[in-house]
Amino acid sequence: MIRFEEVTKIYPGGQQALNRVNFHLQPGEMAFLTGHSGAGKSTLLKLIAMMERPTSGQVFINGHNLNKITKKQVPFARRDIGMIFQNHRLLMDRSVFNNVALPLIIEGYHLSDIKRRVAAALDKVGLLAKINNMPNTLSGGELQRVGIARAIVNKPPLLLADEPTGNLDPHLSMEILKVFEDLNSVGVAVMIATHDLGLIARMKYHTFTLRQGQMIHDGLSSSDLRESEFEPVI
Amino acid sequence: MIRFEEVTKIYPGGQQALNRVNFHLQPGEMAFLTGHSGAGKSTLLKLIAMMERPTSGQVFINGHNLNKITKKQVPFARRDIGMIFQNHRLLMDRSVFNNVALPLIIEGYHLSDIKRRVAAALDKVGLLAKINNMPNTLSGGELQRVGIARAIVNKPPLLLADEPTGNLDPHLSMEILKVFEDLNSVGVAVMIATHDLGLIARMKYHTFTLRQGQMIHDGLSSSDLRESEFEPVI
Amino acid sequence: MSLLFNQRKSPGANSANPGHRLVMYFIRHLQQALASIGELWRMPISSLLTMAVLGVSLALPTTLHLLMKNGQQLRSGWDSAAEITLFMEEGVSDSQTQKVLRRIGLYEQVNKVTYVGADDALEEFKSLSGFGDALSYLDKNPLPSVILVIPTTQYSSPEGARELLEKLQQQPEIAFGKLDVTWLEKLSAIVNLLDDAALALGILLLLAVALVIANTIRLSILNRREEIEVLKLVGATNDFIRRPFLYTGIWYGLIGGLIAWVCVSLILWWVEGTLLDLASQLGSELTLSGLSFSEFLILIALSSGLGWLGAYGSVMRHVYEIEPENQL
Amino acid sequence: MSLLFNQRKSPGANSANPGHRLVMYFIRHLQQALASIGELWRMPISSLLTMAVLGVSLALPTTLHLLMKNGQQLRSGWDSAAEITLFMEEGVSDSQTQKVLRRIGLYEQVNKVTYVGADDALEEFKSLSGFGDALSYLDKNPLPSVILVIPTTQYSSPEGARELLEKLQQQPEIAFGKLDVTWLEKLSAIVNLLDDAALALGILLLLAVALVIANTIRLSILNRREEIEVLKLVGATNDFIRRPFLYTGIWYGLIGGLIAWVCVSLILWWVEGTLLDLASQLGSELTLSGLSFSEFLILIALSSGLGWLGAYGSVMRHVYEIEPENQL
Numbered sequence A, B: 001m002i003r004f005e006e007v008t009k010i011y012p013g014g015q016q017a018l019n020r021v022n023f024h025l026q027p028g029e030m031a032f033l034t035g036h037s038g039a040g041k042s043t044l045l046k047l048i049a050m051m052e053r054p055t056s057g058q059v060f061i062n063g064h065n066l067n068k069i070t071k072k073q074v075p076f077a078r079r080d081i082g083m084i085f086q087n088h089r090l091l092m093d094r095s096v097f098n099n100v101a102l103p104l105i106i107e108g109y110h111l112s113d114i115k116r117r118v119a120a121a122l123d124k125v126g127l128l129a130k131i132n133n134m135p136n137t138l139s140g141g142e143l144q145r146v147g148i149a150r151a152i153v154n155k156p157p158l159l160l161a162d163e164p165t166g167n168l169d170p171h172l173s174m175e176i177l178k179v180f181e182d183l184n185s186v187g188v189a190v191m192i193a194t195h196d197l198g199l200i201a202r203m204k205y206h207t208f209t210l211r212q213g214q215m216i217h218d219g220l221s222s223s224d225l226r227e228s229e230f231e232p233v234i
Numbered sequence C, D: 001m002s003l004l005f006n007q008r009k010s011p012g013a014n015s016a017n018p019g020h021r022l023v024m025y026f027i028r029h030l031q032q033a034l035a036s037i038g039e040l041w042r043m044p045i046s047s048l049l050t051m052a053v054l055g056v057s058l059a060l061p062t063t064l065h066l067l068m069k070n071g072q073q074l075r076s077g078w079d080s081a082a083e084i085t086l087f088m089e090e091g092v093s094d095s096q097t098q099k100v101l102r103r104i105g106l107y108e109q110v111n112k113v114t115y116v117g118a119d120d121a122l123e124e125f126k127s128l129s130g131f132g133d134a135l136s137y138l139d140k141n142p143l144p145s146v147i148l149v150i151p152t153t154q155y156s157s158p159e160g161a162r163e164l165l166e167k168l169q170q171q172p173e174i175a176f177g178k179l180d181v182t183w184l185e186k187l188s189a190i191v192n193l194l195d196d197a198a199l200a201l202g203i204l205l206l207l208a209v210a211l212v213i214a215n216t217i218r219l220s221i222l223n224r225r226e227e228i229e230v231l232k233l234v235g236a237t238n239d240f241i242r243r244p245f246l247y248t249g250i251w252y253g254l255i256g257g258l259i260a261w262v263c264v265s266l267i268l269w270w271v272e273g274t275l276l277d278l279a280s281q282l283g284s285e286l287t288l289s290g291l292s293f294s295e296f297l298i299l300i301a302l303s304s305g306l307g308w309l310g311a312y313g314s315v316m317r318h319v320y321e322i323e324p325e326n327q328l
C-alpha cells in the first residue's frame, strides 16, 4: 500500500528529518510507527500526505509514485487519505457536525448522506451527544476524538494517525484503537505514529521504529521493542 | 497553597464540569490530577489560573480568595503561575527564544537577565540547540517542551501542567518529570493533570482523581489507583 | 474522481445524468453564495464596518458623477454666453430682415436666432446697463438693429463660434458681427480645469475603492488562514476554497453599493437647498437630478464587480500561497 | 508587584531610584515603538497596501483643501465684481470731484476708488460694448462722469455692498449709484453651493479615513487574536498588549500621511498645466500654491493622530474582549 524507497527529507535550514528510509506497508495492513521525539515520525506521515515533498527518493501509494502527482491533483489524492493530526486541527468557529462533515461537503455528498455518515462517525468515537457543540466547549480528549471522526467519516482506504491517543486516557485509547481495528478489518490500511509503548505492547501489530531519521526496526513484531529505543539522542 | 471549597463550575450551556469539589494542595507539594476524558481536569486548572470563574464556591491560592481578585489584577496574579497547556499555545511567528522570553519581557527584565534565564530554561528541557528556530520547524514533542520552558522561565512559585507529556516518549516524559521534581525540591508547588498512568504509578506523589466533575480520590497515594477509574461514563 | 484508488466510487458518480449534474453545480454555487451571506451575518459589526468603508468610498465617485451631471445642466445654460451679435446695415427693409433671419435660422451651426429692433435695443440697453437716466439725454436712438445668434453646442467653443461668425459676416445685410471671445475663453479654461480636477479625483477615488476591497479581502483571508489550511488538508481544491471569498467580495461590493446609494441620496438632499436657491436666482429652470434607475443599476453592478475583482486578486494570490505546514 | 506571593521579588524592584524608573519607562516605550516598525517591516506588502489605502484616503481631503485654497485666490479676483458705479451730478467741478474721491477713499468699507471722466467712459464703453462704430453716430457724449468703487472683501456680499451703496448715494455730488446685485447674488449662490459641496465631501472623506484606519487595525487585531490570548495567559496587562497596536496605528497614519503628500504633489503637478493656462487667460497674477511647510506638518500630525485614534478605538474594544478561552 505504502512504499518508501530511499527517502531522504532535509528541511530548508539543513535539518535532516529522514535519512534513506525504506519500508513497505502491505495493503490492508495496520502498523505502528514509533521513535523518540524528533525522530521523524510526523515527517514520514507528512510525506505520505503530500504536505512535504521528499528531498530524494520515492514514495508510492497503491503503486502511484507521489512525485508524479501535480499540485492540482493533490487535493483529490488527499481525499483518499484520512488524517488525524497531532494537534487536532479543527475549525474553532464551526460546530462539531460541520467539522466532521467537511470532507463530505468537499466531495459534494447529499445532505442526507452527510447527516447519516457524520452521526455514524461521531457515534464510533462516543461523541454523538456533542454533535451540535462548538469545539471550544469540548475537552482536549473530546477534540482529539472529533478529529478522529473527521478522518474516518468518508471511509478512506488509508488512515494516518499522528499521536491519536496523546490526550486520551488508557480506556479511551483502547476504544479508539478498536475503532481503527474495525476499519482495518474491512480493508483500510492504518498507520499510527505513537509514543504510547503500553498501547503498542498490548497489540500485536507490525511496528516501524525511527531513530534520528533512520528506520532501525522494520517488520519486527512489537514484542521485542525495548524502551532503550527511546533514549534521547540530541 | 491551593484550596478549593465546594467549587462548582457549570459552563454556559449547562454542562456541569465540576461538582462541589473540595481539596487542598499543601505549599511546596507536587501532585497529580487524573480522571477520564471530560472529567473536568482542565476546568479545574483553568479555575486556578482565573481563565474561568467558579459558578459557586471559592478557590484560594496562598490564602488569597480568587473571587476577590479584580479583572485588572488578573495579569499580575498570573505572573505567579507557570502554565503548561494541553496544546502548546506558542506564537508561531516568533522564534523559540522570543516565545520563552515572553513572561520575562512582560515583567520588564533586562535583556541580559532574559538571555541568561531563557538559555537556562531551554537547557532544562533539552532544546538549547533550537533556541533560534521558528516553532513551525519543531516536532510536536519539541513544541511541548518549549511550552514547558516558557512556564518555568520566570521561576513561578506555582506550576500548573495540563497533559505535559501527551506528545512525549516515555524517556523524555521521565526527564520532564525530573525537571518538575527539581523545581518542587526548591519549593515550587506543582500540579500535573495527566492520563499517563504509567507515569503516575512510577512516582509516589499525591494524586487527585476526578470523575464526572466530582473529586473521588483525594489524598490517597497513587499506589491504589485502579484503571477502572478511567471507565468512560458518558 | 478517486486518484490513488481506482476502484473507489465517488459520490458524484451516483448521478450519471449530465443535466442533473449541471443542476447540482448551480445548486452548489447557490449554496455557497448563501453560506457566505451567513458568514457575513455571523460577524455583523465587522462586516458592516467593512461595507461602510466600501460604501463611503463608492459614494465619493458617485457624488462626483452627480456633480458633473448637474454641472452639465448648468453649463448648458452657460452656452448662451457664446452669443454672436450681428449689426444690420442701415436702411435694410423689414422684409429683407425677415429673409436674413430665416436664412440664418437654417444654418446647421445655429441654435437660436433673435431679432432686436433698434427701439427694443435701446429699451433693453437702458434697463440693463443702468445708464437709464443718462440715456434719456439722447435725442436720437444711437443703436442699430441687431440679430442675436446662439450657436449649437458644438459651435459654442471659442474656435467654433469664431468660425460661425466669419460666415455670418459675409451676409450682405450684416454690417459687422461681434463675439465676446475673451469671456468664452475664460469659461472654457474654467471648465477644462474642473474636468481635469474631476478626472484626477475620480481616478484617485476608484484607486481607493479598489485598494480598500483588495485589502479587506486580503486581511479576511489571512484571518482565516487556519481554516484554509484545514480545508486543504481534507482535500479541498483551490477553487472550492476561493469561491466563498469571491462571493463574500461580491456581497461586500453589493451592499457597499447600496450604502453608497444611501449616502449619495443624503448628500443630494443636503445640497438640494442651496442648489435650488441658486437655480431660482439664475432664473433658469434647473431641476436637480439624482441617480436615475439605470445609473443605480450601474452603480450596483460596478460595485459588485469591483468587490469580485478585489476579492479575485487577493484570493488568487493568497489562497495559493497558504499551505498546510508542519503540525501534522 | 507580586500579588499572590508577597515574599516574591519583582524585577522592577531592583531599581529603587524613581528617576531611573522613569527613564526605563521611556526606553521601554521607545523599544515598543521600534518593535512595531519591525512588525510592519516583516509584512512589507501587506503594510504598504494598508498605508496606500490610508494615503489615498488622506490625499482626498488634502486635495480638496488645496482646491479651496487656490479657489480662494480665484475668488479674491472675482471680488472686484462687487463694483459700485457712482454717477456724478452734472456740473460738478474738478476740485469738488477730487474732494469726493478723497472722502470716499477714506471709508473703511472701501477698497479702491477709480475716477472715469465722461470722455474716458465713452471710449471704454465703445471698446467694451462692441457698439464702437454705432456710437460714432452720437454728436454729444451722452455719458456722465463716474466713480468706480470697489468695496473691501467684507462688504462684497450683496447685503454689504447695498449698504455701502446707500451711504455713498447720500454724497451731494453723486447723482445716483448703481450696483449689479443680480450678478453678485448669482456669484454668491455659486460660492455657497461650492462651499456646501466641499463640506459634504470633506466630511465624507474624513469619515472614510477614520473608518479605514479603525477597520484595518481591527482586522489586524483579529488577525493576532492568538497572540493576544497567549500574552494574556502569561500575565500581560491590557495596556502592554495595546501599546504595539497604538504605535502601529501611529506609524500607519504617519506613513499614510507621507503617501498622501506625494499623491497631492503629483495631482498638483498634473493640474498645474491647466491652472496656469487659466490664470494667464484671466490675465490675473494667479500663482498655484501647494502645501506650505506648516500645512505639511499639520497633514502629518493629523494623519498620525487619526492613526492613533483609529487604533485606540479598535484596540480599546477588541483587546478587552479577547479572553484566552478553553484549550488550557
Ligand SMILES: Nc1ncnc2c1ncn2[C@@H]1O[C@H](COP(=O)(O)OP(=O)(O)OP(=O)(O)O)[C@@H](O)[C@H]1O
Pocket: A011, A012, A013, A015, A016, A017, A035, A036, A037, A038, A039, A040, A041, A042, A043, A044, A086, B136, B137, B138, B139, B140, B141, B142, B167, C326
Ligand atoms: N518545517 C520544518 N523545518 C525544519 N525542521 C523541521 C521542520 N519540521 C520538523 N523539523 C525537524 O525535523 C525533525 C523531525 O521532526 P518530526 O516532526 O518528524 O518529529 P516527530 O518524530 O514527529 O517528533 P514528535 O514525537 O516530537 O512529534 C525534528 O528535529 C524537527 O525539529
Ligand SMILES: Nc1ncnc2c1ncn2[C@@H]1O[C@H](COP(=O)(O)OP(=O)(O)OP(=O)(O)O)[C@@H](O)[C@H]1O
Pocket: A136, A137, A138, A139, A140, A141, A142, A167, B011, B012, B013, B015, B016, B017, B035, B036, B037, B038, B039, B040, B041, B042, B043, B044, B086, D326
Ligand atoms: N467552554 C466550555 N463550554 C461548555 N462546556 C465545556 C467548556 N469547556 C469544557 N466543557 C465541558 O466540560 C467537561 C469537562 O471539560 P475539561 O476540559 O475540564 O475535561 P478534561 O478532564 O480536561 O478532559 P481531557 O482529558 O479530555 O482534556 C467536558 O465535558 C467538556 O465538554
Ligand SMILES: [Mg+2]
Pocket: A041, A042, A043, A086, A162, B139, B140, B141
Ligand atoms: Mg510529531
Ligand SMILES: [Mg+2]
Pocket: A139, A140, A141, B041, B042, B043, B086, B162
Ligand atoms: Mg483537558
